[in-house]
Every structure is written in structure tokens, then in C-alpha cells.
Amino acid sequence: EARKKHFHDLKESCIRPLKNELTSILNCFTRFDEKLVTSGTYREILEREIKWWENYSIKRRIGDPILFDDLGRHFKGLPEKLREIEDFFEEKYPEFLNSLVELLQKIEADERLKEISNEIDRTLRGSNVVVVSDLPWFPFKAVFFLAIEYDKWSWPNIYKWLAKFESRSLIFQVGEEYHRSELAVRIRSLIKEAEHLITPCLERLDRILHESKLEGSCDYVSGLLPWP
Secondary structure, eight states: OHHHHHHHHHIIIIIHHHHHHHHHHHHHHHOOOGGGOSHHHHHHHHHOSSOTTTTOOHHHHSSOHHHHTTHHHHSTTHHHHHHHHHHHHHHHHHHHHHHHHHHHHHHHTOHHHHHHHHHHHHHHHTTSSOOOOSGGGHHHHHHHHHHTTOOGGGSHHHHHHHHHOTTHHHHHHHHHHHHTSHHHHHHHHHHHHHHHHHHHHHHHHHHHHHOOSOOSOOHHHHTSSOOO
16 A cells, blocks of 8 residues: 555656656757747847756756655666756757757848748738738748758648748758758757657656556655655
């Protein structure tokens, strides 16, 4: 009974929050909001006074640090893997943000894309209707998503526009140029590195949540310590 209760507490106070935290870290590298993809967005994150990735600690962000310290007694190798993820995030996330800013600045300064954007803007203004639209930003964002190989189903509005756009061949051509750039290669490499490091850990947490028997032993299970 003590083992069963302890396993339940570990799941609810550590494993589930841990899964949410690791998902958030992974999303920092793998998810992009269509509306927010500009160099200014990522520059603003970098310039914030509080840089939450500095001295990053998963333990501090999980609700129960006492139970967190008990994880290694039951799940071999998990604490070491979490420390590896912490080190990766603290070291690589600012590098990732800087690379995003630099790549987007280059794309936003591309005269070919600016010309397409200005033409879209003129067309909108010529409709005799006051239009507030982010459509003029679509060429820049489309090139960025093509450059980092972002899944087209994750930017449906822009991709749908691109599929019908008469100058789409130029967009694809420019996208391919940036795809070969050192910055885009580095960004894709960091995305893959994050996936390779974090996804197996998330899969392990899922398996733990579905298990009914707690392996290993600790003072809580043996009754030497009161329940936290």
C-alpha cells in the first residue's frame, strides 16, 4: 500500500509536471507561431531583463522538489538525462534565438522579398477598403519556414496563400537559397538535437505513467520517512 501511494504521488507531483516542462522546452525549439515569426519577436526575448533559460533548473520548476530528489531511486538514469537536458537548454537556447534573429533579419532585408511584399501592400491599398492585414509579411515568413524545413501543416494559412500565389516559384527559389545558408543549417541542427535528446525522455515518462508497479526502493516505501 505504501509503495502504491508513493508511486501515485510521484506520478502526480513529478512525472506529469516533468512531462509538461520537457514538452515546453522541446516546443521552444520546434514550434513557431505563424503570427509571431519576425526578427523582432526573438530579439525581444533575448533582450528581456529576466532570461529564464539562464541557470535553468528543472527541479525548481517542478512542484515537489522533495519527491523530485527521489526519482533516481526508482527510475535509473532519469536524473542524469534531465541534467543533460538542462545543460543543453541553458547553453543552446540563446544560440538558437540568436540564429533565428540573424536569419530572419537577412530574410526581411532581402530586396526580392521586399518588392513582393510592397506589391501585395499596394494591391491591398488599391482595393479602396481599409485593410489591416499581415499578408505583406507572408513572403518573408514563407521563406523562413522553407529554410528551416518547417512542416507545411504547421503554417497552413501562409502555405495555402503560397500555393496560389503567382510568384510562388520565386518564393521557393529564395527559400532554397536560405535553406542552404549556414544559419538555417545550424537552426535545423539544433532542432534535431533537441528532438533527439528530449523525445526519448518524454516517451519514457509516458511509459512510467502507464505502469502500475513502482520499481526500486526508498525510505518512503520502507516507512523510514513520513510522506512529504
